[in-house]
Amino acid sequence: MPREVRERQMLDAAVEVFARRGYRAASMDEIAELAGASKPLVYLYLNSKEDLFGACVRREADALKASVRAAIEPDASADDRLWHGLRAFFTHTAEHPDGWAVLSCQARTNGEPAAPVADELRQEMVGLVTRLIAATAAEGAGGDGSAALAGHEASGLAHALVGAAESLAGWANTRTGAVPSAKETAATLMNVAWVGLENLRGGRRWTHAARP
Amino acid sequence: MPREVRERQMLDAAVEVFARRGYRAASMDEIAELAGASKPLVYLYLNSKEDLFGACVRREADALKASVRAAIEPDASADDRLWHGLRAFFTHTAEHPDGWAVLSCQARTNGEPAAPVADELRQEMVGLVTRLIAATAAEGAGGDGSAALAGHEASGLAHALVGAAESLAGWANTRTGAVPSAKETAATLMNVAWVGLENLRGGRRWTHAARP
Amino acid sequence: MPREVRERQMLDAAVEVFARRGYRAASMDEIAELAGASKPLVYLYLNSKEDLFGACVRREADALKASVRAAIEPDASADDRLWHGLRAFFTHTAEHPDGWAVLSCQARTNGEPAAPVADELRQEMVGLVTRLIAATAAEGAGGDGSAALAGHEASGLAHALVGAAESLAGWANTRTGAVPSAKETAATLMNVAWVGLENLRGGRRWTHAARP
Amino acid sequence: MPREVRERQMLDAAVEVFARRGYRAASMDEIAELAGASKPLVYLYLNSKEDLFGACVRREADALKASVRAAIEPDASADDRLWHGLRAFFTHTAEHPDGWAVLSCQARTNGEPAAPVADELRQEMVGLVTRLIAATAAEGAGGDGSAALAGHEASGLAHALVGAAESLAGWANTRTGAVPSAKETAATLMNVAWVGLENLRGGRRWTHAARP
DNA sequence: GATGAATGAGGGTTCATTCAT
DNA sequence: CATGAATGAACCCTCATTCAT
Incomplete structure (x- = not known):
């Protein structure tokens, strides 16, 4: 069996075991056995x-990035790109739950x-x-470029959005049950993002004071 | 030294070590030493x-729940309760980074x-x-209870909000640098939530089709 | 069983196994078993x-040094001190063949x-x-301190003597058979040393040329 | 490439690696690589x-024996033969330090x-x-064959000589610094041997008793 | 002949856990 | 209660060795 194939099997097995057990608890024995190869x-x-x-x-991060990038058509409108990117993100993480678990939980710990x-x-x-988000805001601003979004607001929104996406992706993978599907989640997030943009723009x- | 005190010291030490090393890599020796107690x-x-x-x-989860609950005055307006709840959440996780690390990273893996x-x-x-969120929506709906939020939409928004909060809390604890402060993050989330509500209401x- | 005792047993076992197998081939399992303790x-x-x-x-080197030093009476004549030192050296290495094997073969490799x-x-x-040797030479020089030994000659002789002693000690331990006993070897070496001194003095x- | 050449390369590489690492620590991979051949x-x-x-x-032992034998002219005087043999020994071990290391350290352990x-x-x-030594003694005894050397004394001296030579050869290879050169060492040993012979003869x- | 793929066996090291004092 | 002595089980890693191509 050629090396490339074996190596991919090993990575597949490793991702699965790392996701299931965590880095420390994962044993090379188990990984090797799952890969159908010997430890040496x-x-x-x-x-x-x-x-x-x-x-x-690295492999999982590259794959996720590639999925998201491939889903975004450079010439589409900004919100279309955001929408397709989000969908690709949720689709990919749903299809590769182990990879996502490794990326989101194990890699950072x-x-x-x-x-x-x-x-x-x-x-x-x-x-x-x-x-x-910035592009969406600019597009939406229409003729008067006046009230485009402040940079730190776009960044804050992006952080929140990515955070929500990450957490929801993990949640959807971990828990089986009444959790919004990938598509629904993407729609909700898109709504929040778009709708937030509208208002912010x-x-x-x-503000706390604004409410009695 | 009474048992209760000793036990708290042990838990304190354990939380610190579990957060720093992860469950598997944490050693009982280190925990016992940090707790100032003997291993037996x-x-x-x-x-x-x-x-x-x-x-x-359990202890960290209870403490976080207690903090959030304590911050919510039952008679305040719904969005005020949400605001204070979020702030309490971020304040607590910022003040107990180890506890939050254990809850968010270790407990689930x-x-x-x-x-x-x-x-x-x-x-x-x-x-x-x-x-x-549902309460906020109901309040805001004013006289005409017409367009109150659909249940699943409130739930979706809540999931996104909690996901964003969780992820941002972890992010703020992990990364040192140009990361929004706890208060700013709470404000951003509040904005998104409120603003999302307004529009949804x-x-x-x-919708994808809404854009050419 | 008190720690000190156990530790000595472990060192004893380790010296034996290191001597028998060499550093790399010695296994901690074998050492532990021979010491009557568990590996951890x-x-x-x-x-x-x-x-x-x-x-x-370190232990074997210290023990050998101590044996040789203890055999040398500071007030005795120089050749008496040399004689007793040599005897002590051969006696010690013969009584601790494993220790000597570790010192002479393993430690340097x-x-x-x-x-x-x-x-x-x-x-x-x-x-x-x-x-x-220098002291012996000086003593022997008697009234005229004229032709005492040159420093580098004493050193050369010492190197040769120690080399011979080391190698013979190892040889006596390794080979069973017609090898001079410790005492005989000491006597031969003593003869060579004393007799060499006489002539050198x-x-x-x-010289090669001196012979046709 | 003919088998003989390849085989010599392998032995060269093996001697080098065995000398550098010791028998156990030497890896067949390293030897094969250094020999420029494939492991199979x-x-x-x-x-x-x-x-x-x-x-x-075996090869190194044969080479050393051959060097020493070649240096000895059968018709020369006994001490000339000893002198040239010693010089050849030290020259060979200095020129083949790895081989000597294998012979003196690894082979015996x-x-x-x-x-x-x-x-x-x-x-x-x-x-x-x-x-x-026996021949030297006999030659020197001249007319009166009276006090030729006892056999066990010649043997004892030979053991000491060889021991000193071995140890000093190893010492000269191991230590860099103020160590007598090969020629000096040979001269010192020769002096000791000859001079010892004179007196013994x-x-x-x-004797211990001979000194007060 | 050379190469790549492959492995059984074993060694050093660590750790959660127990028990007598 | 605190301490020291003690261990079974596992884990990471390496290596001599083989076989098909």
Whole structure:
């Protein structure tokens, strides 16, 4: 069996086991067995548990980024791009629950080699969403470019949106039951985002004092 | 030294170590040493690592729930209650980063005894927020109770809100740097929530088709 | 069983196994079993294989030094001191063949932590012998202090003597058969040393040219 | 490339690696790589690590013996033969430090297949030196064959000489610094040997009682 | 002959946990 | 209660060795 194939099987198995057990509790024995290979072969191809984990995180992060990017048509309107990006995000995380678990839970809790990759993924997502929100706002502003969104507001909204998306994706994967489906969640988020934009652009804000 | 005090010290130490190292990497030796107690005593009081972890999760979940509940005055307006609840949530998680790390990261990744507790906490939070949103919507609807929010929409919004809150709380604890402060984050979320409500109540929705 | 006793048993076992198998081939399992303790206890007391090896080398080096030093009466004549030192050396190495095997073979072949200890032991022995030879020469010189031994000649002789002693000690331990006994060897060496001194002091040297 | 050449390359590499790392720590991977051959070929030619080690020891022992023998002219005087033999010994060990390290350190500590070869080498050396010493003594005895050396004394001296030579050779290879050069060492040993012979032949002995 | 794929066996190390004092 | 002594079980990792191509 060619190396490439074996290596992919190993990564698949590792992602599954890391997701199920956590980094520390995952044993190389279990990963090797699930991959249908012997332990020394895993070490030959992937060097160490740490490297294997790093490879998993990188692969999953790249795959998620690729899914989201592929869903966004560069020439579409901003809110269309946001919508398709969100849908792709939820679809991908729903289809790769283990990968998402590794990215969202394990990568950030298990130190040096993997954490930066997860951080980078998140920053990229937030940056992407921030740009899309800003673009949406600009488009919507129409003729008078007057009240486009302040930069930090777009960023705050993006953080909230990504946070909500991340958390909901994990929640949907963890819990089986009355949890909104991926599409519904995307719609809700889209509503919040779009609708929030409308109001923010219109200068309408909630303040504590404003309410009796 | 009375048992209650000792036990609290142990839990404090355990939460700190579990947060810093993760469940598996945390060692009973380190916990006992940090607690200033002997290892056999830890076992006498808390039986096993698993039980100790469970006790930590329960205690931290209860404390967070108590903080949020205490911040909500039953007679205040709905959006005031939501505002104070959110602020309390962010304040508490910022003041107990280790506890929050255990609840949000460790509890959900480390199997049977702790995961249900974390799940329950989240459901409670979502339920609380859903009720507050529904109440807000009802209040705002004023005379004509016409377009009050559909139940599943309130629930979806609540999920998004709680997800965003959770993720942002973790993010604020993890990252040092240009991250919105707890108060700013609460304000952003409040804005999104309120503003989302306004539009949803007004029947304004985003739909894919609505855009050319 | 008190820690001190256990620790000595462990060192005894370790010296035996290291001598028999060599550093790398020695297994902590075998050492622990021979010591009558469990492996974790060995690690608790002695940290690691490397540290254990270092402790063995240090202990055996100290014991050998102590034996030789104890045999030398400070007020005796120089050649008497040399004689007793040599006898003590051969007696000790014959009584502790494993210790000597570790010092002479393993310590110098197995890297950083132990090699310096073995080097130091050897330098100390050579220094001691050099001083004794010089003292013997001075004593023997009688009234005219004229032709006392040149320093580098004493040192050369000392190196040769120690080298011979070391190698013969190892040889006597390794091979069973027609090998001179410890006492005979000491006598031979003593003869060579004393007799070499006589000639060197008398200016008699061997040179290649001197012989047709 | 003919088998003979390849095999020599393998042995060269193996000697180097065995000397540097020790028998156990040496890896067949490193040896094969250093030899510029594939691992299966190493196994095809030399069967196993043990056999490879044995072949190394045998080759190095034979080479050393050959060097020493070649340096000895059968018709020269006995002490001339001793002198040239010693010089050849020190020259060879200085020029093949790895080989000497394998012979003197590794071969004797690593069990069955190699130890006898090293033992045999040493016995041969001691026998050779014993014969040379006896011959020297006989020559020097001149007209009156009275006080020729007792056999066990020649043997004792030979053991000491070989021991000193071995140890000093190893010492010179190991330590860099103020260590006597090969030639100086040979001269010192020669002095000791010759000078010892003179006295022994003259009936002068050191005895403990002889000194007050 | 060379290469890549593959593994059984074993070694160093750690840890949760117990028990006598 | 606190302490020290003690361990079974597992985990990460390596290596000599083989076989098909």
